[in-house]
Amino acid sequence: MTVTLTLCETCGYDAAQPEAERPGARFVREVERQLKADDELRIQRTRCLMACQRHCAGLLRAPGKITYVLGDFQAEPEAATALLDYARQYQLSETGQVPFRNWPSGIKGKFIARIPVLED
Template sequence: MLLRESDAGPAIVLCNTCRFDAEASEAPDGRRGGARFVAAVRRAAAAAVEEGEPPVAVEEMPCLFACSRHCTAHLRAPGKIGYVLGGFAPTDEDAQALVAFFRLYRDSAEGRVPFRQWPEGIKGHFIVRLPPPGHVVA
């Protein structure tokens, strides 16, 4: 079966098969960039919890079909605008920026985070925004 059930709450969904970088599919250790980014995002999410923040749901799946912008993430939450972001490096620094933005996104009313609040490491990574089912952006 192509689909499997997951929690319907706010989540970061990551591609675990993304390239390592523009030249190589795998890192020198043989792991795909997506798998390395998933691990880095999970570390950043765990660190946020250790600092007293609510848990950040991190899920993974193969291929988000944004291959030209490898290390791709989909931010989703019920009733909120969703976002697909990419072009990250599979590093702790980029993972921390993504988790920091997700926390702002999760805590927003409709998924809109004012630009002035965006972490520097998130700028330039947006690919698309998606309206929630039954809505369009006004």
């Protein structure tokens, strides 16, 4: 089953440097760089997830699974690795729930919301 990871590319606006590249754009680029060709993971960019206070945010979802909103990532390789590792475990889970003991350390404390499965 394909999992979609929607990442905000406009996160981290700095009024002092409005033309500077945003951390969200750097984070998306790093996640895309680390994505493996055989991953059943689709990266989708968006302009805003309205998680500005917890920027470098993403939305992880798949049909029939719980959806998660995550944020507070740094635009660095270790954060991208943690998010992709979690996304791969999410993909393997029937419900989208990943046991806490299996969470990469870089994912702990990053959850903003857990959205129940949309029932028909």
